[in-house]
Amino acid sequence: xxxxxxxxxxxxxxxxxxxxxxxxxxxxxxxxxxxxxxxxxxxxxxxxxxxxxxxxxxxxxxxxxxxxxxxxxxxxxxxxxxxxxxxxxxxxxxxxxxxxxxxxxxxxxxxxxxxxxxxxxxxxxxxxxxxxxxxxxxxxxxxxxxxxxxxxxxxxxxxxxxxxxxxxxxxxxxxxxxxxxxxxxxxxxxxxxxxxxxxxxxxxxxxxxxxxxxxxxxxxxxxxxxxxxxxxxxxxxxxxxxxxxxxxxxxxxxxxxxxxxxxxxxxxxxxxxxxxxxxxxxxxxxxxxxxxxxxxxxxxxxxxxxxxxxxxxxxxxxxxxxxxxxxxxxxxxxxxxxxxxxxxxxxxxxxxxxxxxxxxxxxxxxxxxxxxxxxxxxxxxxxxxxxxxxxxxxxxxxxxxxxxxxxxxxxxxxxxxxxxxxxxxxxxxxxxx
Numbered sequence: 001x002x003x004x005x006x007x008x009x010x011x012x013x014x015x016x017x018x019x020x021x022x023x024x025x026x027x028x029x030x031x032x033x034x035x036x037x038x039x040x041x042x043x044x045x046x047x048x049x050x051x052x053x054x055x056x057x058x059x060x061x062x063x064x065x066x067x068x069x070x071x072x073x074x075x076x077x078x079x080x081x082x083x084x085x086x087x088x089x090x091x092x093x094x095x096x097x098x099x100x101x102x103x104x105x106x107x108x109x110x111x112x113x114x115x116x117x118x119x120x121x122x123x124x125x126x127x128x129x130x131x132x133x134x135x136x137x138x139x140x141x142x143x144x145x146x147x148x149x150x151x152x153x154x155x156x157x158x159x160x161x162x163x164x165x166x167x168x169x170x171x172x173x174x175x176x177x178x179x180x181x182x183x184x185x186x187x188x189x190x191x192x193x194x195x196x197x198x199x200x201x202x203x204x205x206x207x208x209x210x211x212x213x214x215x216x217x218x219x220x221x222x223x224x225x226x227x228x229x230x231x232x233x234x235x236x237x238x239x240x241x242x243x244x245x246x247x248x249x250x251x252x253x254x255x256x257x258x259x260x261x262x263x264x265x266x267x268x269x270x271x272x273x274x275x276x277x278x279x280x281x282x283x284x285x286x287x288x289x290x291x292x293x294x295x296x297x298x299x300x301x302x303x304x305x306x307x308x309x310x311x312x313x314x315x316x317x318x319x320x321x322x323x324x325x326x327x328x329x330x331x332x333x334x335x336x337x338x339x340x341x342x343x344x345x346x347x348x349x350x351x352x353x354x355x356x357x358x359x360x361x362x363x364x365x366x367x368x369x370x371x372x373x374x375x376x377x378x379x380x381x382x383x384x385x386x387x388x389x390x391x392x393x394x395x396x397x398x399x400x401x402x403x404x405x406x407x408x409x410x411x412x413x414x415x416x417x418x419x420x421x422x423x424x425x426x427x428x429x430x431x432x433x
Contacts (some may be wrong), residue, residue, distance in 0.1 A: 092350050185246070212269055219273070370423075
């Protein structure tokens with residue numbers, strides 16, 4: 001691929017936006033320029049290249065205990081390790097695609113192990129809250145077309161999801177977003193003045209750890225109650241009354257919350273309060289709530305796990321049927337408690353969110369890691385196999401933060417295997433039933 005080529009309608013899986021309108025210009029097996037991509041995506045795409053005719057015996061492709069190895073040797077050892085494991089963990093999934101995620105679940109089921117995605121270290125409290133009180137949702141396209149009030153709570157999308165304001169809410173530009181030609185009113189609620197807050201029509205600064213108090217006060221106002229105190233979570237009563245009136249009087253509202261709201265020991269209560277606020281607002285108008293999902297296809301991992309086990313993450317298959325218990329079957333917990341004797345990682349993006357104790361366990365037990373060449377690990381895997389990147393070297397499917405499936409296309413060639421091929425090889429070679 002020495003001549004210039006232009007690829008259109010390319011999807012980016014760097015964050016949960018999964019923008020699929022990108023154009024890439026490839027020259028001499030490198031991404032020369034990008035169009036419609038944010039700065040983060042441009043930098044990310046430009047580090048990839050075509051992977052062809054390389055030395056398949058080099059450390060770039062496959063290692064066993066830190067030393068270069070052939071793929072056949074690594075697969076043979078991997079089958080032996082998996083067959084001998086009594087209680088393995090399958091973890092990651094967020095950099096895979098739908099088929100790879102399904103095979104990972106099949107492998108965990110065959111082994112009677114635990115399977116978990118990187119969601120357990122991110123928006124797990126959100127899922128627990130959804131299961132308790134339900135959620136009001138929509139596609140991002142509906143928000144873009146209909147919302148006249150948009151709230152970002154505990155989220156700074158200008159830095160974490162750079163195109164979210166322009167592409168999905170259009171709050172970051174002067175271009176009208178709604179079908180009637182008007183522009184959405186942007187509200188930011190956070191503990192500090194972020195870059196997103198500086199672009200907002202209204203910024204509400206609250207005290208750290210006071211999200212629940214402020215949300216509960218807003219619920220009372222929306223229900224017609226009178227607040228007795230002068231201040232709630234660092235926000236004056238008059239300011240809360242004005243905010244509640246603005247939210248209740250809009251035609252269509254959308255609230256996006258980030259990890260500023262969904263982290264901490266009681267984060268699920270914060271998310272429950274947000275969801276219940278949306279339900280209360282339905283007495284007056286239409287409101288939806290959405291999470292600002294993190295990197296890659298973590299939403300796809302949740303969806304595929306739900307299809308096949310009934311649960312989104314932290315699932316144990318050790319008894320021959322799925323059991324769901326976040327805090328017990330989560331990757332961090334089973335590793336910290338040393339309850340697993342092997343870990344198969346399908347993608348390594350979630351490693352950085354694991355605790356130090358969990359990483360120490362990974363350095364002590366056999367590990368099989370299917371990852372990309374750009375990933376750095378805080379431990380030396382027993383087996384590390386470089387695989388193709390979906391949406392770069394091979395086609396696939398990723399789920400956007402609103403659970404919309406987005407097709408991925410490739411723009412580089414590669415003679416690396418896909419994780420689907422490796423997982424199939426491991427599955428067909430297992431000796432245990």
